[in-house]
Amino acid sequence: MSIVNDTFASRFGCAYIEDGGVTSAKGFSAAGVHAGFRKDPGRLDMALVVADEPCACAAVFTQNIFCAAPVQVSKEHLSEGGAGGPAYGTARAVVINSGCANAATGEPGRENARKMASITADAVGCTQQEVVVASTGVIGVHLPIEPLVAGAPAAMAAASPQGGANAARAIMTTDTVPKECAVTFSGDEIGHPGVVFTVGGMAKGSGMIMPNMATMISVITTDAPVLPNDLHKVLSTAVNMSFNKVTVDSDTSTNDSCFIFANGKAAPTAEPFEPGTPAFAALQAAVNQVCVSLARLMATDGEGATKLVTVSVKGAANDAEADLAARAVANSPLVKTAIFGHDANWGRIAGALGRSGAHFEQENVSIDIMGMPVCRDGLTVGFDEDEALRRFEDPEIALDIDLGAGDAETIIWTCDFSHDYVSINGDYRS
Amino acid sequence: MSIVNDTFASRFGCAYIEDGGVTSAKGFSAAGVHAGFRKDPGRLDMALVVADEPCACAAVFTQNIFCAAPVQVSKEHLSEGGAGGPAYGTARAVVINSGCANAATGEPGRENARKMASITADAVGCTQQEVVVASTGVIGVHLPIEPLVAGAPAAMAAASPQGGANAARAIMTTDTVPKECAVTFSGDEIGHPGVVFTVGGMAKGSGMIMPNMATMISVITTDAPVLPNDLHKVLSTAVNMSFNKVTVDSDTSTNDSCFIFANGKAAPTAEPFEPGTPAFAALQAAVNQVCVSLARLMATDGEGATKLVTVSVKGAANDAEADLAARAVANSPLVKTAIFGHDANWGRIAGALGRSGAHFEQENVSIDIMGMPVCRDGLTVGFDEDEALRRFEDPEIALDIDLGAGDAETIIWTCDFSHDYVSINGDYRS
Numbered sequence: 001m002s003i004v005n006d007t008f009a010s011r012f013g014c015a016y017i018e019d020g021g022v023t024s025a026k027g028f029s030a031a032g033v034h035a036g037f038r039k040d041p042g043r044l045d046m047a048l049v050v051a052d053e054p055c056a057c058a059a060v061f062t063q064n065i066f067c068a069a070p071v072q073v074s075k076e077h078l079s080e081g082g083a084g085g086p087a088y089g090t091a092r093a094v095v096i097n098s099g100c101a102n103a104a105t106g107e108p109g110r111e112n113a114r115k116m117a118s119i120t121a122d123a124v125g126c127t128q129q130e131v132v133v134a135s136t137g138v139i140g141v142h143l144p145i146e147p148l149v150a151g152a153p154a155a156m157a158a159a160s161p162q163g164g165a166n167a168a169r170a171i172m173t174t175d176t177v178p179k180e181c182a183v184t185f186s187g188d189e190i191g192h193p194g195v196v197f198t199v200g201g202m203a204k205g206s207g208m209i210m211p212n213m214a215t216m217i218s219v220i221t222t223d224a225p226v227l228p229n230d231l232h233k234v235l236s237t238a239v240n241m242s243f244n245k246v247t248v249d250s251d252t253s254t255n256d257s258c259f260i261f262a263n264g265k266a267a268p269t270a271e272p273f274e275p276g277t278p279a280f281a282a283l284q285a286a287v288n289q290v291c292v293s294l295a296r297l298m299a300t301d302g303e304g305a306t307k308l309v310t311v312s313v314k315g316a317a318n319d320a321e322a323d324l325a326a327r328a329v330a331n332s333p334l335v336k337t338a339i340f341g342h343d344a345n346w347g348r349i350a351g352a353l354g355r356s357g358a359h360f361e362q363e364n365v366s367i368d369i370m371g372m373p374v375c376r377d378g379l380t381v382g383f384d385e386d387e388a389l390r391r392f393e394d395p396e397i398a399l400d401i402d403l404g405a406g407d408a409e410t411i412i413w414t415c416d417f418s419h420d421y422v423s424i425n426g427d428y429r430s
Numbered sequence: 431m432s433i434v435n436d437t438f439a440s441r442f443g444c445a446y447i448e449d450g451g452v453t454s455a456k457g458f459s460a461a462g463v464h465a466g467f468r469k470d471p472g473r474l475d476m477a478l479v480v481a482d483e484p485c486a487c488a489a490v491f492t493q494n495i496f497c498a499a500p501v502q503v504s505k506e507h508l509s510e511g512g513a514g515g516p517a518y519g520t521a522r523a524v525v526i527n528s529g530c531a532n533a534a535t536g537e538p539g540r541e542n543a544r545k546m547a548s549i550t551a552d553a554v555g556c557t558q559q560e561v562v563v564a565s566t567g568v569i570g571v572h573l574p575i576e577p578l579v580a581g582a583p584a585a586m587a588a589a590s591p592q593g594g595a596n597a598a599r600a601i602m603t604t605d606t607v608p609k610e611c612a613v614t615f616s617g618d619e620i621g622h623p624g625v626v627f628t629v630g631g632m633a634k635g636s637g638m639i640m641p642n643m644a645t646m647i648s649v650i651t652t653d654a655p656v657l658p659n660d661l662h663k664v665l666s667t668a669v670n671m672s673f674n675k676v677t678v679d680s681d682t683s684t685n686d687s688c689f690i691f692a693n694g695k696a697a698p699t700a701e702p703f704e705p706g707t708p709a710f711a712a713l714q715a716a717v718n719q720v721c722v723s724l725a726r727l728m729a730t731d732g733e734g735a736t737k738l739v740t741v742s743v744k745g746a747a748n749d750a751e752a753d754l755a756a757r758a759v760a761n762s763p764l765v766k767t768a769i770f771g772h773d774a775n776w777g778r779i780a781g782a783l784g785r786s787g788a789h790f791e792q793e794n795v796s797i798d799i800m801g802m803p804v805c806r807d808g809l810t811v812g813f814d815e816d817e818a819l820r821r822f823e824d825p826e827i828a829l830d831i832d833l834g835a836g837d838a839e840t841i842i843w844t845c846d847f848s849h850d851y852v853s854i855n856g857d858y859r860s
Contacts, residue, residue: 064784066792066808104780104792106809139777140810253781333763333847347569350534351683354494362496362534378496379536380570417763 006296008310012289013185017198020182021164024200025223027052027265030163032170035151037099037137037144044170046147048120048155049219050093054130055263056272057091058232060239062256068103069143071257073113074132080228086236088228092126094219094259095152096134096171098204101215102143103135103254112143119145123152134257136173136204136215168202171217179203179297185286187267190279197224197266199286203294205256206248206301215255216243218294224283225264225272233275234287235260242291246299246413247330260287296413300395305415307339308396314409315402321358322410325403328356329412335399336417342392344383346374349399364404370397436726438740442719443615447628450612451594454630455653457482457695460593462600465581467529467567467574474600476577478550478585479649480523484560485693486702487521488662490669492686498533499573501687503543504562510658516666518658522560524649524689525550525582526601528634531645532565532573533684542573549575553582564687566603566634566645598632601647609633609727615716617697620709627654627696629716633724635673635686636731645685646673648724654713655694655702663705664717665690672721676729676843677760690717726843730825735845737769738826744839745832751788752840755833758786759842765829766847772822774813776804779829794834800827 010016023030028051035046059078061071078087095116102109117131124131135143158166168178182200187193205216226234239258264270273279300308311330316322329335332352338345346367353365367375370391372383397416440446453460458481465476489508491501508517525546532539547561554561565573588596598608612630617623635646656664669688694700703709730738741760746752759765762782768775776797783795797805800821802813827846 062784064781065790066780066784066795104777104805104809106793139775139780254777254784345569347534347684350496350569351494354492354496354684360495363536365496375534377536379534 006293008296009289009293012285012292014183014286014289017182017184017200020200021168021180022049022200022202022219022221023161023164024182025198025221027223027263028221028261029159029161030167031155031158031160032163032166032168033151033155033158035097035154036147037097044166045098046151046155047096047167047170048093048159049167049221050124050156050159051261051263053263054090054092054126055261056226056228056231057132057259057261058086058088058228058235059132059257059259060235061087062253064254066104066254068101068135068255069105069109069113070102070116070133070135071255072110073117074134074257077117077129077132081232086229086232088232090130090228091132091261092130093120093124094132094134095120096136096217098136098171098173100137100141100143101135101139101255103139105140105142108142112145115145116143116148119148120152123156132259134217134255136171136217136255139254164200164202171202171204173204175204175206176301179294179301181290181293183286183289185282190282192267192270192279195267197283197286198222199283199290201290201294203298205298215253216298217256218243218258220258220260220287220290222260222262222283222287223264223266224262225267225270226262226283227272230272230275230280231260231262234284237284238287238291241288242295245411246295247327248299248414299413300415306418307416309336309339309399309414309416310396311399311401311412311414312409313401313403315404315406316408317359317406319408319410322408324356325353325358325401326410326412328352329399329401330414333417336414339397340416340418342389344369344372344374344388349401350375353401358403360403360405366402366404368400370394436723438726439719439723442715442722444613444716444719447612447614447630450630451598451610452479452630452632452649452651453591453594454612455628455651455695457653457693458651458691459589459591460597461585461588461590462593462596462598463581463585463588465527465584466577467527474596475528476581476585477526477597477600478523478589479597479651480554480586480589481691481693483693484520484522484556485691486656486658486661487562487689487691488516488518488658488665489562489687489689490665491517492683494684496534496684498531498565498685499535499539499543500532500546500563500565501685502540503547504564504687507547507559507562511662516659516662518662520560520658521562521691522556523550523554524562524564526564526566526647528566528601528603530565530567530571530573531569531685533569535570535572538572542575545575546573546578549578550582553586562689564647564685566601566647566685569684594630594632601632601634603634605634605636606731607727609724609731611720611723613716613719615712620712622697622700622709625697627713627716628652629713629720631720631724633728635728645683646728647686648673648688650688650690650717650720652690652692652713652717653694653696654692655697655700656692656713657702660702660705660710661690661692664714667714668717668721671718672725675841676725677757678729678844729843730845736848737846739766739769739829739844739846740826741829741831741842741844742839743831743833745834745836746838747789747836749838749840752838755783755786755788755831756840756842758782759829759831760844763847766844769827770846770848772819774799774802774804774818779831780805783831788833790833790835796832796834798830800824
């Protein structure tokens with residue numbers, strides 16, 4: 001699926017930049033290099049995104065109790081919100097390695113994550129506190145520091161406003177395609193006539209989770225002006241409707257990290273955008289669009305997944321129940337294998353809804369599969385089997401559910417479950 | 431796995447009866463016939479279990495909001511606990527058909543379920559209220575009544591104390607083996623010297639859930655004396671530690687039903703066993719043993735499952751969190767494919783635990799796989815890979831987890847996730 005043609009994410013209203021990515025916004029450079037975390041010298045394994053100057057930075061991390069050392073250290077560096085509070089502050093760069101997750105490594109692991117930050121800071125010319133870190137790869141193995149010693153300076157030397165594509169490739173592990181995009185929004189209607197603001201980003205994470213558990217990592221950059229604490233609100237909202245609405249096999253990684261940097265370079269004399277203003281709303285929409293685009297790409301990527309599946313639930317009693325219902329359907333192996341098999345049987349969807357924890361009456365439930373009604377008032381509606389098979393040829397399958405129990409709604413993305421899923425995850429020997 | 435050699439369930443202390451089943455207890459007859467619900471005349475598709483006289487009956491049903499007509503009607507017939515209360519009362523027989531679930535069939539479905547009861551009642555010679563019903567098969571299709579007209583009398587004519595085996599076969603859908611067993615316990619130490627009490631049962635439900643969603647149905651019989659409301663307590667306890675602790679792909683059926691009958695025939699002049707007495711405790715242990723035996727058989731059965739997986743969690747903050755943690759591991763496709771692939775990597779187990787909702791500190795977690803320590807204090811412990819591969823040859827794989835956060839514990843059973851799971855569920859066209 002081409003990001004530029006993502007008709008779903010386009011509903012947020014921003015224009016895509018062709019070949020956009022994490023360096024599309026003014027004042028950001030990036031690089032992707034082979035530092036030596038991976039054996040194959042042709043494999044990029046270290047990414048660096050660096051802002052020309054320190055700027056507002058915010059992050060959202062995995063909620064998994066088993067959280068990795070780089071996550072813990074990045075939280076230490078984005079501490080303006082207090083210990084245990086939202087992660088935001090001022091930063092200059094993010095450095096990401098693949099090949100080793102630095103998870104389940106205890107205090108030595110945290111020391112290594114701090115060294116990763118300090119070695120990078122020396123290369124960039126900033127303080128250790130101004131560098132945030134992320135890692136992805138095998139759990140339980142200590143992070144080798146040697147690759148950083150030459151790798152960090154090499155990455156800094158290579159960093160440029162054209163380096164986004166290499167950075168996007170350097171963070172790939174199980175991904176089959178690099179994931180990046182950028183959008184613009186105009187300052188005309190929001191108090192900055194003639195200014196064009198940009199939001200761009202890159203991400204890794206794929207539908208087929210390899211034995212080393214493919215982490216979701218993303219880096220978003222923007223040249224709009226925002227204060228760190230408000231930037232965290234923007235990110236949090238965008239992540240909750242995008243990355244947090246993607247489920248492939250319901251397991252979250254120990255290393256999931258999403259960073260956003262905002263440097264204000266598109267309008268250097270402008271005041272930071274404040275919540276409640278049209279400018280803030282426009283920025284929110286743009287960040288939403290970038291994150292949703294990247295998240296939907298993640299949901300479909302990976303060897304074996306044949307379909308992007310969009311589970312929409314409406315009519316739920318409240319937001320939490322809408323999420324429970326949609327997620328139960330999206331996580332159901334029965335539903336996902338049925339889609340792989342091009343089977344429009346709604347019984348499996350009902351089974352998942354019925355034990356999801358959402359409250360509703362079965363007589364009020366309606367279900368459509370790929371736009372075809374299959375259930376009304378909890379009873380089967382006949383459908384054209386040939387038409388169903390035709391519609392199953394689409395790359396995106398929509399499951400629309402109305403619980404008839406309220407007004408809350410949500411959308412969750414997933415992919416189907418194929419033979420390759422088992423092959424990839426079951427045929428690997430540790 | 432042979433039930434008689436189930437060393438786990440044997441911990442409840444009762445002796446197994448060889449080839450025991452739902453007619454092992456005194457005063458019960460059963461039959462399995464081909465009534466015509468299924469096309470193949472060689473396929474048994476209707477089971478009847480009938481008590482010589484009306485006796486105490488209790489049941490536990492699916493909590494799935496999409497609950498089928500036979501479940502709704504059986505609840506109507508076991509109404510001594512009030513509408514919406516525990517299902518118990520007096521009954522004479524249970525009739526079960528395979529081939530059609532009579533689910534998502536609305537009021538006509540309920541009418542058909544009542545007809546199923548009344549036609550069976552006529553054949554048995556009891557009232558409609560004294561017959562409970564269950565169905566398993568395709569959802570959304572109306573129950574044909576014609577097969578019952580000749581089938582019910584045929585089943586009653588064939589019913590005998592030797593009919594348990596046929597009944598166990600008649601309820602099979604995706605099961606690869608019939609599931610039945612019986613145990614005895616002595617009255618010597620519990621106030622009934624010289625009396626031998628029996629608990630037996632049959633069940634259906636398999637690890638490989640077919641497109642028509644293999645329902646879990648079980649029927650337990652005993653010749654111990656118990657009042658209906660107390661019998662419900664026995665069943666409820668046993669079900670919560672057995673059938674409710676089996677998860678294969680985390681979806682529960684619209685038709686899950688578990689019935690128990692107690693007729694007191696082993697000691698016709700004895701008072702009903704009362705909660706809190708040694709006799710009640712002995713009965714509870716026996717029912718637990720039968721249900722756990724049947725449940726463990728369910729967890730492993732089905733084409734493709736190669737292992738029974740036992741997930742034990744201890745050290746949880748409370749019972750609910752122990753269950754969340756164990757269930758998250760047992761439902762994780764990543765964990766289950768790893769077991770299929772003979773991979774002892776604990777990272778996937780950690781990933782499941784960490785997002786399960788259970789509260790703990792990662793530094794306090796210990797994990798053993800097949801008796802080999804792989805994680806201590808949240809850090810990797812090296813293990814002998816060759817020994818791990820040897821142990822993976824066993825039919826039962828144990829995952830033992832200590833969260834170090836309290837005293838609560840639980841056990842959940844599941845099976846591994848193989849290629850056949852996808853084949854069976856994804857290659858079927860509705």
